[in-house]
Amino acid sequence: MARVVTGSRWAAIVGYSLVGAATQLVWLNFAGVTTVAAAHYGVSETAIGWLAQVFPLLYVVLAIPCGLILDRWFRAGLLAGAVLTAVGALVRLIGDDFGWLLAGQIVASVAQPLVLNAVTGITGRYLEEDDRPTGIAVGTASIFAGMVIAFSLDAIFTTGESLGTMLAVTAIFCVAAALVLIVALRNEGPHSVAATSSGDRGALEIAWGDPLIRRLCVLALFPFGVFVAMTTFAQALLEPAGVSGGTASTILLVTVVAGVLGSAIIPVVVVRRRAESALLVLSLTVTSIACVVLALAPGVLTGFVAIALIGLLLLPALPIVLELVERRTGEAEGTAAGLIWMSGNLGGLLVATVVGLLVDYPTAAFLVMAVIPLIAVRGARALRRPIDELREQPQP
Incomplete structure (x- = not known):
């Protein structure tokens, strides 16, 4: 229709x-x-x-x-x-x-x-x-x-x-x-379409059967896992370096504010410049470097700069991924978005659990969080071709 x-x-x-x-x-x-x-x-x-x-x-x-x-x-x-x-x-x-x-x-x-x-x-x-x-x-x-x-x-x-x-x-x-x-x-x-006639099973098959959606789900595990773990344990991990609870709360507040601004501005610019893959690679790489800095030189200043950068560049990855989902899917967009959110939450639970086990060893915890986004860099870089192909397809 x-x-x-x-x-x-x-x-x-x-x-x-x-x-x-x-x-x-x-x-x-x-x-x-x-x-x-x-x-x-x-x-x-x-x-x-x-x-x-x-x-x-x-x-x-x-x-x-x-x-x-x-x-x-x-x-x-x-x-x-x-x-x-x-x-x-x-x-x-x-x-x-x-x-x-x-x-x-x-x-x-x-x-x-x-x-x-x-x-x-x-x-x-x-x-x-x-x-x-x-x-x-x-x-x-x-x-x-x-x-x-x-x-x-x-x-x-x-x-x-x-x-x-x-x-x-x-x-x-x-x-x-x-x-x-x-x-x-x-x-x-005004742009609504009739509900899918293929049924609930059909919507799930459409979403999960799409190789691009599956790749985006796997990719979502890593950056959002790191973000959830960082926001959950930043205060405990920075405390041995002399960062008070109040200061850590302020760092997290600044981080989320930076993420709000980044999410409202960066995706719009990135989509117009067709640089989705490049932005995802950049955000994952900067997140890894920021975690290494926190592992080697934890403190108030490095905490503010490193964690705020993570929020500024990592959080906009979510609307970028969701915009790709909206372009890719039509009648199964809710299910596809659900798969992305589920993957992000699952990544958060897994990474936060691992970091929680290392909460008494801040250096090791930050280094683990540095490695995790690097795992996803190759996958983010490989998205360039399917994204270019997606642009050539008619909007569902």
């Missing part, structure tokens, strides 16, 4: 961006106040850590099913994700105890793949072809912006007594974001 071109509708991207930020805000609400939250709710710091860990764990399980839902019922699936995110945030306000916190996190974590998998679908349905790289960059940058909001709230609400206020502010944001998206998606996108 041919698409009828009637212009881009950026209101849908704005609504999506708010909900995407909301998912990350709920996920990382306690990242910077783990010790305070553990004392307030009478549980261990490990238990507080599980409030965040349920998100990547459930993402790995739900990524493909949620992608299939989006391919069949895109608007309903995305709106369900927005509503569930808001419901999860509200559930945490029912009682001032850990049980309600965990229940709310589980609800929101189920919603996350419905939202994040939709970043290519929302642009494909509501934006014209020339605007889609920008839309994907904006949507992905908003996801990282949600991390910035979470870290900022952690810096404001630093006591046990203020945690309830932080959760209330988060819930208000999530509800408002859901309402904006509901209004923005009141009509089908």
Whole structure:
């Protein structure tokens, strides 16, 4: 069925961006106040850590099913994700105890793949072809912006007594974001196509059967694995070098801000210059060098420079990969995006586990993180030819 071109509708991207930020805000609400939250709710710091860990764990399980839902019922699936995110945030306000916190996190974590998998679908349905790289960059940058909001709230609400206020502010944001998206998606996108008639199995076969999608999935394991491990253990790994917890939190905040800016700007420029493969190679190489610097000369200055560079160059790799997915797939774009996100989360779990085992040996941990992106450099360089071939194909 041919698409009828009637212009881009950026209101849908704005609504999506708010909900995407909301998912990350709920996920990382306690990242910077783990010790305070553990004392307030009478549980261990490990238990507080599980409030965040349920998100990547459930993402790995739900990524493909949620992608299939989006391919069949895109608007309903995305709106369900927005509503569930808001419901999860509200559930945490029912009682001032850990049980309600965990229940709310589980609800929101189920919603996350419905939202994040939709970043290519929302642009494909509501934006014209020339605007889609920008839309994907904006949507992905908003996801990282949600991390910035979470870290900022952690810096404001630093006591046990203020945690309830932080959760209330988060819930208000999530509800408002859901309402904006509901209004923005009141009509089908002008570029929507009919749901695939091949069924759920067909959508998965289309996505996984594509050799380029499989290569992008493998590639996603490495850079995002390093980023998750770095953000999880940077404070512990830099502490022996005299970097305080507060300074490490500031480094991470600067890193994510750099990633937001990079994700909003770099992919647009790269796609226009047809330099996707070169940018991926550059980001992986710089990440490796930055990790070597941290291994050999850890400190405040090197921490700021090296980790901020990682955020600036590594995070934009995600919207670049997702833009390739949007160009490559049509009726299976939700499933394909789900495979990419699943691979990234799986890489995060694996690399973070390895680095966690080496947390008492910072030099070894940083060197491991230096080797991992180098493994993917050859694969990133080899993408040049299939990307050039993709440009010659008609837009699905």
